[in-house]
Amino acid sequence: MKLHFNTVLGCIVGFLSVGSAAPTWPAAIDELEDVMFLNTGYKSRGFSSHITPCSFSEFGPGRQTAAEWLRIGFHDMSTTNIFFEPHGGIDGSIAFELQNGENIGAGFETSLNTYSSFFNSRLSVSDMIALGVYASVRGCGGPVVPMRGGRVDATAAGPMGVPQPQNAQGIFVNQFARMGFNSVDMIQMTACGHTLGGVHAGNFPNIVTPGTAPDDYHLFDTTLEFDNNVAVQYVNGQTTNPLVVGPSVASTRNSDFVVFNTDKNVTIKTMTNAQTFQSVCSSILQRMIETVPPTVPLSDIIQPYEVKPAGLQLTLLSGGTQIQFSGDIRVRTTVRSASQIATVQLTYKDRTGGSACGSCSITTSVSGTANGFDDSFSFYSFSSNLPATSSISSFTVVITGTDGTTETYDNNASGFPIQDSVIALAPQSCLSNGNLTVFAAVHTSVTTPVSVSITQKVPRAAGTPVPALVSSSVAMIKRSTVGQYDIYSASYTISSATGTKYGVSSGSFTDDFKDATSLGSTCAPLGTAVPSSSSSSSSATSTSSSSSSTAESSSSTSSSLTSSSTSTSATSTPTLGVKPTIGAYTFQGCYTEGTGVRALSGASFYSYPDMTLEMCATNCAGFTYWGVEYGGECYCGNTLDATSTMAALNDCNFICPGNSYEYCGAGNRLELYKLTSAISSTSSISSSTKSSSSSTAPTSSSSSTSPTEPPTTSTSSSSVSSTEVSTSSSTSPSASPTLHIVPSAGPYKYLGCYTEGEGVRALGSASYPSDTQTIEACAAACAPYKYAGAEYGRECWCADSFGAGSVLVPDSDCSMTCAGSQYEYCGAGNRLTVYVMNGTDTTGPLSSTSRISNLSLGPSTFGLPKSSSTTRSTTSSSKTTSPTVGSSTATPSSSSTLTTSTKSSSSAVSTQTAAAIKQNIGDYTYYGCQTEGTGVRALSGAASFNYTSMTLEMCAESCAGYKYWGVEYGGECYCGNTFNTGSAAAPEGDKGCSFLCPGDKLEYCGAGNRLSAYVLNA
Known part of the structure; x- marks a missing residue:
């Protein structure tokens, strides 16, 4: 019942910073403030229960949730680019980045699942990620990390760029500079982040050998708490940090040593002082969680209110002559203990700001206590019936001490505001079988239309743990008049009560943020009989029992009243995903460019500012295929070049600049579509998520269809026929697929199983780790390098030559299945399943000629044409056709075909x-x-x-x-x-x-x- 709350939420209200005035209620950060400070006790939000004690994890042994909360904060921030858009920062984009190979481990998803339960229209996931850093540090005995609110959630994945343990020192320095931090900051942030937690052998076996640490979880230092042991033990030469010593040294993943040694250990030595460590960590972690786009204003540093209203509600009572006013007053008792408080009283003004209410006083009684990390609170409840004619507009709180002194809290001289023009009637509202019926009392002086708003949590595509908030608005219908109030109602079907909020509004008046789960299954009638007493009560009374059930209902048929405004349905809201069909075309998958040629060479045009799939389809009308690449490039053709192969669906991750709900390929990746006339309906394509996919490619069409005369199309198909799939790859679907060595992938042929080098990478020019790794994806990522190798199931390594010491070993050594395919081998620990471009190698550790001969894998064995080119571009730069539409630039010459020399x-x-x-x-x-x-x-x-x-x-x-x-x-x-x-x-x-x-x-x-x-x- 907060006056003009919509206006309040539309801006960041000034919050208390150190040494500044007390906060003014209501504020946009009120929900965050509750979650932050009410850890246990009455009306507690329970956020800290997930990390209490510091060593706790609800997910079993070998996990520490506090460490995972600290880690997700860094990973969400670390893709920041202060020089260019998208800026990134703490924006929750990590929810869309869990499959990109940079965020390994279950902790990211479980943390986001926890945060999602608190997520609502007044509390963003990105604020929860920042709050998780504050809570994990403080809950583990660390310093207070100053916390601000107001972060804005991303709606899609950001760019990659999370520092990886195998990076070189210069790369670390450059990455942190991109985030806005210098080398000293880098060292401090790493030390403060690695005082909690450790490394899981299951995720990083080349850092922690499985079976060598309790629960396969090796801590960074010897304690679970937030302390400076990570620095002390390192400087004293006593460290067991797995990112400093152990297998990480040989695998060049000893990243903490690399980082700490950037300035010859000068900074890390200063952090061996406990007081310095705490001070430095408070500062650097604050800067980390305050890394947001410059267009996102953050609140002042959040401090707890001394006095804060909680759960205030007006309810029109039977007969319409009285209004019940109920709720709690939360009083901070950190300095002034609860035992020093004698009474807490409300003094209020009537609806015109006067004193027609008479004594205008409401008494309270203690209802409970609560605690945070550093603060304690007492709650004082009240419920009082007020005359509807005079009602209420604001109040102040008077605290009388046991010594007789009084303190008046007037909300920075403005009073705590209450509006009685629009009132959501919880007792008359109900939720049954998904049908939400809401009643409201609207003062007869209000002439603007009345509506009910509903915000639901709608699950996103698989793999994204954070739901979307989908809001709908339905016009309310006037049902009757009771006293000075008109009674309105509306109904709306919701998918789930969990997380659903509703509210009523008219003009600038609103009573919102109501929890649908608090409603009963039956809408109680609003009677005409006046309650027997209008006296105030000091006891807390539930608003759901405030109305009479004996009087005749004016709304007995309300539950069947459903709004006809179906366009506001949550299911109509578009979401980012694969589009299975665009007009007469059907999605084929994410495909690579050709080897030295365009995959589609019929025509092309470019529109980087506003490309959409529909735009490309229109410009390619009549062609058999079309595809969008690099966000703004459209290519058409009647055949797909044989060297173009299907890549992992996640590879096509650029969002169309003209439609944020569509994917438009990526660098060297085409979002490929084909005319449905050539497609049957035998195998469907899911559009729910960018999941990993098979590498099988459609056979290049031999159709002679003219670009201006499209063939007859079928309008009902939305799937790919199995008869349209080429057998050029050994991973083609079959009746009973079996685990096997993939003999070829695109232009690459199997070379053998090889060891890592001696102190160097066998293939160290480029790396593309992925939790959906396949041989085909690795081969596509490594073009135009001569060699591609898959290691330890999820790692992909590329180079033009082998590092010293790499030798051929039996094929059986490469025994791990690929992370993205249970039917393919992807190396093992210290073993790479290696492929060579076009199947010829006379310069590697061992000639592949005999191996390929023994496997009977000549260049044409699997339908792959011989090629005179051994390489191809890693980007979309090898343009061989002239732009035809929307391009003002000259076409690069055909000489852009690359070699590796x-x-x-x-x-x-x-x-x-x-x-x-x-x-x-x-x-x-x-x-x-x-x-x-x-x-x-x-x-x-x-x-x-x-x-x-x-x-x-x-x-x-x-x-x-x-x-x-x-x-x-x-x-x-x-x-x-x-x-x-x-x-x-x-x-x-x-x-x-x-x-x-x-x-x-x-x-x-x-x-x-x-x-x-x-x-x-x-």
Whole structure:
């Protein structure tokens, strides 16, 4: 019953920061404040019960929920890019990123499931993630991490970029710089984050050997609490931190050592002082959870109210002459104990702000106590019947001490506001068999339309643990008039009462945020008889029992009144997902580009600002196939090139710029559709989620259909026929699939089972881990590298040559099944299932000729044509057709077909000893250090990424044929024929491009928001 609460929720109301005034109620952060401070006792929210005691986990041995809450905070934040959109930060995007290979372990999903139970229209998941950091640190004996509210939840996955344990020191430094933190910050955040928890052998067996730690869970230090032992034991040489010592050293995953040693251990040594450690962690973790987009304003630091109303409710009583006012007053007793309080009293004003109510006083009684980590509270309940004619508009709270002194709390001189113009009538409302019926009393002076709003939690696609909030609004119908109030009602069918909130409103007046689960199954009538007494009561009274059941009901048929506004149904709200059909076309899967050629070469056009699937389908009308790539590129064709293969569905993860509910491929990945006339209905395609998928590809069509004369189409099919599937891969579906070595994947052929190198990676140029890993996905990710290898079920490694020490071992050594396919082998611990481009290898540790011969896997054995090209582009830059629609840029020449001969990072002159700007790279000349564009990429023609081995030569190779290219942030390569709006010479000059190339430390590869740019020689 809070006056103008909609307006309050629309902005961030000033909250108490250290040394500032007390907060003003109501505020947008009230729900968060309750969850934050009411841990146990009366009206407690129970948030901390999941992490109390600090060692506790409701999921059994080998888990520590507090550590998992701290970890999810870092992982959600760590994809931040302060230089470019999307900015990221603590935004809950991790809920959509659990399958990208960077967020390994069950703790992320279970944490989000816990947070989802608190999630509602007044409390975002991202605020819960930040609150989880506060709670885990404080609950484990750490410092108070100052907490603000107001974060805004993301609706889709953000970019990748969570630091991984195998990263090199320079990569860590660059990643934290992208987040907005320097090297000292990096060391502090790592130490503060790793004072809790440890490493699970099941998730990282190359860091913790299975069977060597209790419950296969190796702690970072010897205690479970938030203390500085992680620093003390490291500095004293007594550490057992698995990210410093043990198997992680040999597997080059000793990331804590790498991080701590960035400044020769100077920072970590200062953190051996316990007081310093606590102070530093409070500060750096506050900065971590306050990393949000600059457009998201956060509240002031949240402090508990000294006096706060709770659960206030007005209820029109039988006869309409009286209004019941009930609720609780929460009083903070941290400093002034409850034993020092004699009485708590409300003094109120009538509905016009006067004193027509007479004494205008309401007494209370103690109803319970509650506690937080650092505060205690007492609740004082009341229930009083007020004359409907005078009613109430605001109140103050007077606390009288046992010593006779009084304190008046007037909500910063504004009084605690109450509005009586629109009242949700809980006793008359009900929920039965999914039918929610809501009644409201609206003062006769109100002339604006009345509506009921319903907000439901709707499950998202499988794999996303956080539900969506879907809101609907239904017009209410006037039923009768009782005294000074008109009675309205409306009904609405809901899918589940759990998490459903409802409210009534008219104009600026609202009574909302009501819990549907609190309603009974029968709507009680609002009688005409006046209650026998209007005296106030000091006892807490449930609003569900406040009306008479003896009088005639004016709403006996209300439960059958269903709004005709069906367009507000929750099921009509679109969600991001695969679209199974677009017009006459049916979804085929996520496909790679061809090898040195376009997968679809009939026609193409580009629209990076507003591409949609429908737009591409319209422009490709008449072609057998079309696909959208890299968000804004549309390609058409009557045949699909044989070298294009199906990739994991998750690979196509770019959201269409013109429709945020559609996927538009990705770099080197096509969201592929085919005319339904060539498709039967024998096997359906699910559109519920971007799940992993088979690598089988449709046979290239031999149709001679003219682009202007489409073939006859079927309108009823939405699935792929099994007869349309090529048998070119050994993973083609069969009646009874069995576990096997995949003989080929796209242009790659099986080479053998190989060991890791001696102190180096066998294949160390690029890595693509995935919890949906398959041989086909790994092969697609490694193009155009010569070798691709799958290790330990979920890891994918690529290179053009083997690292020293890698040797051939029996095939049986590679015994682990792929994470994304139970029928394929993906290496094992220290073992890689290796594939070679086009099945020929005369330079590796052992020639593959005999192995391939013995397996009878010649280039044409499985229907794969022989190819004269051994490589292909890792991005969409190898354009071989001219843009036909919406393109103002010149087409790169066909020379953009790539080879691997220049991929080596040894391009530096042998006498060079320090990094320097390279004036010439092949046919390109240094252009300068350029900024990014304004809201757009400076170069938007194509892109490729390699944070582990990027060089200038590698980028030049990928961008062959384009006029310009540039490397940014060490590992990002962008191509284009023009610089887009806003891109300019860096104001600091060439010094702005200061990041060293990860593949050649003698070259510069841009920086955050800075490109080392090159231009094609005239």
